[in-house]
Amino acid sequence: QVQLVESGGNLVQAGGSLRLSCVVSGMLVRTKAMAWYRQPPGKQRELVATIGSGYGTLYSTSYADSVKGRFTISRDVAKNTVYLQMDSLKPEDTAVYYCNLARSTVAWGQGTQVTVSS
Numbered sequence: 001q002v003q004l005v006e007s008g009g010n011l012v013q014a015g016g017s018l019r020l021s022c023v024v025s026g027m028l029v030r031t032k033a034m035a036w037y038r039q040p041p042g043k044q045r046e047l048v049a050t051i052g053s054g055y056g057t058l059y060s061t062s063y064a065d066s067v068k069g070r071f072t073i074s075r076d077v078a079k080n081t082v083y084l085q086m087d088s089l090k091p092e093d094t095a096v097y098y099c100n101l102a103r104s105t106v107a108w109g110q111g112t113q114v115t116v117s118s
Contacts, residue, residue: 002026002106004099009112012089020084020112022099030055030077033102036084038095039111049073049084050102066092089116 008020020036033052039045051073052059061073072085082099096111 002101004106004109006097006099006109006112009097009114011115011117014089014091014116014118016089016116017085017087018089018114020086020097020099020114022082022084022109024080024082024099028077029075029080029082034073034075034082035100035102036071036073036082037098037100038093038114039098040092040095045098048097051075051082052102086114089114091116091118 003025005023006020008018010018012018031053033050035050036048037045038048047064048067049061049063049071051061063071070086070088075082086093093116094114096113098108098111100106100108
């Protein structure tokens with residue numbers, strides 16, 4: 001059974017940075033495309049960034065237009081962990097952030113709250 005545990009969220013001022021972590025158990029992150037999602041207050045969950053499966057540097061990444069150039073998704077195969085580096089944060093980035101598979105999502109973790117103050 002796949003389990004996802006997100007962490008790293010916090011309250012930060014606009015322009016600041018955070019790095020989110022997602023520890024994955026029950027599967028190997030290098031074998032599946034993974035993604036970060038977010039759910040802003042009162043809105044639906046949306047896709048933020050994806051990272052493809054594969055070894056070494058043979059994988060692709062993609063980003064929502066709203067975060068392109070500011071967020072970076074990565075993974076550590078040895079730690080079986082997926083990261084989201086978030087720079088130049090804006091108040092509209094405020095949301096609960098989740099990681100999951102990029103396709104055919106599994107049970108969601110608890111997420112991690114990111115709050116960006118203006």
